[in-house]
Amino acid sequence: MSLPRLMVAAPASGHGKTTVATGLMAALARAGHTVSGHKVGPDYIDPGYHALATGRPGRNLDPHLVGEKRLVPLLLHGAAGADLAVIEGVMGLYDGQIGGDGFASTAHVAAVTRTPVILVVDISSASRTIAATIHGLMTWAQPPVDVVGVILNKAGSERHAEEVVRSIGDRLPVLGTLQRDDGIEAPSRHLGLVPAAERADAAAALDRLAAQIAGAVDLERVVRLASAAPDLRETPWDPSVEVVRCERPGGASETPAFRSGLPSGGNGAKGARIAVAGGRAFTFRYAETVELLRAAGAEIVELDPLIDTRLPEGTTGLYLGGGFPEMHAAELGANERLRRDIRTSIGRGLPTVAECAGLLYLCESVRGPEGPAVPMVGAIAAAAEMAPRLTLSYRTATTPTDNLLSRAGEQVTGHEFHRTHLTGVDDGDPAWLMPDPAGVATSTLHASYLHTHWAGHPQLAQRFAAAAAAYAGPDLRHHGDREATPGLVDLAVNVFDGPRPRWLDRALADSITDSDSYPDASAAETAVARRHGRGTGDVLATAGAAEAFTLVARLRPWRHAVVVHPQFTEPEVALRTAGHAPGQVVLTHDDGFRLDPRQVPDDADLVVIGNPTNPTGVRHPASAITSLARVGRLVVVDEAFLDDEVETLADERVPGIVVLRSLTKIWSIPGIRAGYLLTEPHLVADLRALQTPWSVSAPAIAALVATSTETARDEARRRAEELAHRRDHLAQGLEELGIETVPSTAPFVLARTGRGSREVLRSLGFAVRRADTFPGLDDSWVRISARRTPVTDDLLGALRSTHPVLRKPVGIRHSGATVTPLQSTKER
Structure with a gap:
């Protein structure tokens, strides 16, 4: 394959390789050539300038990162469609990996790719000695490097340049001479040049540079020299082939541990939607990274953490590459909504890869070269600060344990390039051993300072894409009615399964008869106010709690909304639909799923909590909830299951507290969306202004009036007592079977029956509510509604016949406890 090409090299760093x-x-691109730009070594910054110059992705060629055999294929892949490739060298011509005898040097890559070399030499401090330097560079190596020309840089005057040219003589063609011109040099800082993406003047500066090169360098001769490069026999690198090779048993890049867990086929990650960080703060990533992910079947969407306030819709994976978060810390920290969204998503298990800058961004804080520490995402319990020295080195890293990207014992090559360090890392296992432990890794997160080139290790891209494809996250729109399909005993829907009172049925029927005018909810609001001993200005009738959550979400431009989980997910759906990125306070099993008010962030201006909480059934003291109220904060309490009125906040006005009620559960009317909220009159007025006219139907109004009477309150107490007896009978039966439960005050019980148990129960004819759609829970838990004694006994009988308390199989390790799953009917 013919590819005209040249390598631009120098005696040492600082001679002007990048500039030239x-x-x-x-200059060649502006002369009509389609130019492909490449860089020897792991550098990210120079390829950014190459991309700006050529209009094509900048590429890297590094034998340490990708191996010698991939250099020519990657060169041909990057240059596809171009008529000329220009490769920028690294450091001095023969300078490579320390202790590697020139491995990964410019000369090494030039030899492997059979690329002619043009030298760039700074002549500002010498004249005739330049000729000796050039002669040494041309002849020192055996076999010698194919040096075909030289460009003289930083000449002090024409007379000075002529002296150098005369000393070189006919040893080597002088292709051009550049005078001193500081105006065309890119500014630099602690990690080298300022990336092109961060410079508003980069394009204008490049235009000046192109014009200067075109005027000083013989471009036609440069093209002739490039065209004389020998043909290349290798096949261009193909990301699709690399992905298939990873998946195929025995593939060159795979390990046995990886092979066992891979989907088959090149689009094994179909359905993955991976957000890739970019913008001014995240400018470092190899072009092949995205190409491999796409070849694996993933959709790539751009994310700019300086601008975007939420992860892109449908994100199933997050890639945070390198860059300069320490230089943009204030802007990154000010983007609170995105930081919360990312923290919440990572907490839910969003597959996330973070390299260097990405690692810093996920820390609790970053301190830049000047100024105080600035809060970052907070997904990793560590702080990042500037270090006294630059860390710049090639690495060979070993994986200590299986994780998102790598498998135990696997080795990868990479490089470190940073001037920060972390303090206080204590999350998860190390990502790498280099040989000291470094970074943080779990089954869903991989974060470290190490940069890896995935073209050299394509299995990393395939694993990440596969994990992103498998990730669904909690289905916040899932409800129990999806479980209760025909033919199954319904233990999933929390609706009282007895007949409705006749007086309620009669009121509903009458409302249909009288539905010849638009509904007016004022009578319902008056009845509700009387029931709770409050003024009518405190009440807003709603189309169920769902409408109330939507109104609250739209009430204000919430800066930091927080939902206490695990609980009913409708409020989070409403907030996200309204454009917010709510944070989460996730209560834990170790603490009995009980709220400690100190867990709620001080800056939260909206807090949503259920009492008792769905699905745990835990009831929080009213005093704990009222302690959350403060100036500038709204606390929304969902009392959908508080039928016995114990710990209710509905009967008194508390500043900053909004109480939501629903008639769905206790009165068995899920098809009639009827509910109300109670709060201060000014808030009711603001919420009413957002409400769609006539959103509360005539049957819902009739239900609100009918269930607010003293007769209805007596019936509600009787039903609450009956549900308590049912719940206690269910909980006792489960405990006798050795099944762990959470002490509940609601008409359901959260039980840990083991992974896969919900499907087993379905095969036995029982529908229970899955729990893994509630943030903070997984599929070892199910929620079981309290039903009449015979129905519960049928369930307990089925559990007794299958539950391994009678047979002792190997348990499943989960969250520090061994959980023994139900066995399927096939096993029985």
Whole structure:
């Protein structure tokens, strides 16, 4: 395959390789050539300038990162469609990996790719000695590097340049001479040049540079030299082939541990939607990273953490590459909504890869070169600060344990390039051993300082894409009625399963008869106010709690909304639909799923909590909830299951507290969306202004009036007592079978029956509510509604015949406890 190409090299760093190489690319492109830009080594910044110069992705060629055999295939892949490739070298011509005898040097890559070399030499401090330097560079190596020309840089005057050219003589063609011009040099800082994406003047500066190169360098001769490069026999690198090779048993890049867990087929990650960080703060990533993910079947969407306030809709994976978060810390920290969204999503298990800058961004805080520490995402319990020295080194890393990207014992090559360090890392296992432990890794998160080139280790991309495809996250729109399909005993829906009172049925029927005018909810609000001993201005009738959550979500531009989980997910859905990125306070099993008010962030301006909570059944003291109220904060309490009125906040006005009630459960009317909220009159007025006219139907109004009478209150107490007896009977039966439960005050019980138990129960004819759609729970838990004694006894009988308290199989390890699953009917 013919590919005209040249390598731009120098005696040492600082001679102007990047300036000349980028200028050549830009000048040749403006002369009508389609130019492909490449960089020797792991550098990210120079390829950014190459991309700006050529209009094509900048590429890297590094034998340490990708192996010698991939250099030519990657060169051909990157240059596809181009008529000329310009490769910028690294450091001095023969400088490579320390202790590697020139491995990964410019000369090494030039030899492997059979690329002619143009030298760029800074002549500002010498004249005739330049000729000796060039002669040494041309002849020192055996076999010698194919040096075909030289460009002289930073000449002090024409006379000075002429002296150097005369000393070189006919040893080597002088292709051009550049005078001193500081205006075309890119500014630099602690990690080298400022990336092109961060410079508003980059394009204008490049235009000046291209014009200067075109005027000073013989471009036609440069093209002739490039065209003389020998043909290449290798096949271009193909990300699709690399992905298939990873998946195929025995593939060159896979390990046995990986092979056993891979989906088959090149689109094994179909359905994955991976957000890739970019913008000014995240400018470092290899072009092949995205190409491999796409080849694996993933959709790639851009994310700019400086601008975007939420992860893209439908995100199933997050890639945070390198860059300069320490330089943009204030802007990143100010984007609170995105930080909360990412923290919440990672907490839910969103597959996330973070390299270097990404690692810093996920920490609790970052302190830049100047100023105080700035809060970051907070997904990793560590702080990042500037270090006294730059860390710059090639690495070979070993994986200590299986994790999102790698498998125990697997080795990868990479590099470190940072001037920060972390303090206080204590989350998860190390990502790598280099040889010291480094980074943080779990089954869903991989974060470290190590940069890896996935073209050299394509299995990393395939694993990440596969994990993103498998990730669904909690289905916040899932409800128990999806479980209760025909033919199954319904233990999933929390609706009282007895007949409705005749007086309620009669009121509903009459409302249909009288539905010849638009509904007016004022009578219902008056009845509800009387029931709770409050003024009518405190009451807003709603189309169930769902409408109330939607109104609250739209009430204000919440800066930091927080939902206490695990609980009913409708409020979070409402907040997200309204454009917010709510945070989560996730209560834990170790603490009995009980709220400690100190868990709620001080800056939260909206807090939503259920009491008792669905699905745990835990009831929080009214005093704990009222302690959350403060100036500038709204606390919304969902009392959907508080039928016995114990710990209720409905009967008194508490500033900053909104109480929601629903008639669905206790009165068995899920098809009639009837509910109300109670709060201060000014808030009721603001919420009413957001309400769609006539949203509360005539049957819902009739139900609100009918269930607010003293007769209805007596019936509600009787039903609450009956449900308590049913619940206690269910809980006692489960405990006798050795099944762990959460002490409940609601008409259901959260039980840990083991992973896969819900499907087994379905095969036995019982529908229970899955729990893994509630943030903070997994599929070892199910929620079981309290039914009449015979129905519960049938369930307990089925459990007794299958539950392994009678047979002792190997348990499943989960959250520090061994959970023994139900056995399927096939096993029985």
